[in-house]
Amino acid sequence: MRAFTVQAGGGLALTAERPVPDPSAGEVRVKVMATSLNARDRLIVSGDYSVDAQGRVPLSDGAGVVEAVGDGVSRFRVGDRVVGTFHPTWLYGPFPGWGELRGTHHDGWLTDYVVLDQQSLVAVPDVLSFEEAATLPCAALTAWSAVKGVGTGDTLLVQGSGGVSVFALQFARLAGARVVATTSDSDKAGRLVALGASGVVNYTETPHWGTQVRELTGGGASRVLEIGGAGTLAQSVEAVAHGGEIALVGNLAPGDGMDVNHFFRRAAILRSISVGSRSDFERMNETITRGGLRPVIDRVFPFDEAPEAVAHFERGPHFGKVVISQSA
Numbered sequence: 001m002r003a004f005t006v007q008a009g010g011g012l013a014l015t016a017e018r019p020v021p022d023p024s025a026g027e028v029r030v031k032v033m034a035t036s037l038n039a040r041d042r043l044i045v046s047g048d049y050s051v052d053a054q055g056r057v058p059l060s061d062g063a064g065v066v067e068a069v070g071d072g073v074s075r076f077r078v079g080d081r082v083v084g085t086f087h088p089t090w091l092y093g094p095f096p097g098w099g100e101l102r103g104t105h106h107d108g109w110l111t112d113y114v115v116l117d118q119q120s121l122v123a124v125p126d127v128l129s130f131e132e133a134a135t136l137p138c139a140a141l142t143a144w145s146a147v148k149g150v151g152t153g154d155t156l157l158v159q160g161s162g163g164v165s166v167f168a169l170q171f172a173r174l175a176g177a178r179v180v181a182t183t184s185d186s187d188k189a190g191r192l193v194a195l196g197a198s199g200v201v202n203y204t205e206t207p208h209w210g211t212q213v214r215e216l217t218g219g220g221a222s223r224v225l226e227i228g229g230a231g232t233l234a235q236s237v238e239a240v241a242h243g244g245e246i247a248l249v250g251n252l253a254p255g256d257g258m259d260v261n262h263f264f265r266r267a268a269i270l271r272s273i274s275v276g277s278r279s280d281f282e283r284m285n286e287t288i289t290r291g292g293l294r295p296v297i298d299r300v301f302p303f304d305e306a307p308e309a310v311a312h313f314e315r316g317p318h319f320g321k322v323v324i325s326q327s328a
């Protein structure tokens with residue numbers, strides 16, 4: 001079977017020589033149909049991640065069809081459509097801490113077949129294609145966890161138009177919340193409005209965008225999706241409403257952090273997000289099905305063009321998710 005692996009010093013190499021793996025007890029073999037890229041994968045492939053992944057098959061997220069099952073498998077049958085979980089052993093309850101993940105400690109999905117513990121998979125919602133399902137494990141579930149509890153009466157601020165932010169916008173709109181967004185690009189601003197954002201601020205033209213968000217929201221956003229981290233947190237504190245919540249998700253923007261005194265004056269909550277559990281994933285899928293939510297896919301690359309997909313993602317023109325299709 002085919003597989004891409006991470007090279008010493010960064011980059012991907014393709015091999016066609018790997019044997020198709022067989023499932024042991026409790027495991028299933030999945031024929032991979034589609035995978036998607038996340039910011040973490042970009043760091044892994046370039047060799048800049050905190051865990052050395054040289055020689056590993058990368059990508060934490062993928063979807064496919066169960067092709068064989070080992071002894072004692074009860075969750076799935078041959079022919080079922082499945083999608084992997086990001087945290088393979090976090091099934092439910094509070095976050096147990098960062099364990100061993102696919103793409104770093106274990107081989108990931110950028111290959112033709114994976115063998116996985118039956119517990120680390122969930123069913124693909126009937127309404128979604130494999131390409132759409134492959135976008136869910138990291139970005140969608142992170143967004144779902146970050147906007148948990150958002151409803152009518154809330155205003156959510158999302159930063160940028162990457163995978164996590166676009167999903168957060170969609171979940172918040174489904175829940176009846178108002179959404180404002182930041183972006184660096186005027187075309188993307190139009191697309192954010194088309195998805196339901198009621199206001200968009202260009203964060204490159206307006207470096208102190210927090211003040212503008214306060215004005216747009218009439219006193220601040222009750223919920224903030226923090227994507228930039230240290231480089232944007234000061235503006236998020238400016239943008240958040242009194243008593244509001246900032247969900248700390250990403251660290252795309254380098255910087256000095258925030259003025260702690262200013263944070264105290266907002267009486268705000270800072271909550272860190274770590275994707276979500278399998279049971280969160282299943283609840284999210286129910287919402288996706290009930291609400292008719294369709295993941296926003298920027299572009300689908302064929303499997304052989306995985307390096308081009310990573311380069312496209314790295315350049316940053318994408319809106320929503322970048323997908324690689326094993327069947328294209």
Ligand SMILES: NC(=O)c1ccc[n+]([C@@H]2O[C@H](COP(=O)([O-])OP(=O)(O)OC[C@H]3O[C@@H](n4cnc5c(N)ncnc54)[C@H](OP(=O)(O)O)[C@@H]3O)[C@@H](O)[C@H]2O)c1
Nearest residue numbers: 039142160161162163164183184249250251253273274275
């Ligand atoms: N904590 C968790 O559980 C978790 C899970 C998933 C991801 N993450 C993190 O969340 C972040 C986003 O992940 P992703 O997969 O959505 O990445 P992505 O798809 O690559 O998102 C990139 C987009 O983020 C926006 N962006 C970049 N710098 C920004 C800034 N200074 N201010 C506002 N927006 C900015 C840009 O949007 P525009 O082009 O519109 O300007 C850019 O296109 C990453 O840091 C990732 O590691 C964390």
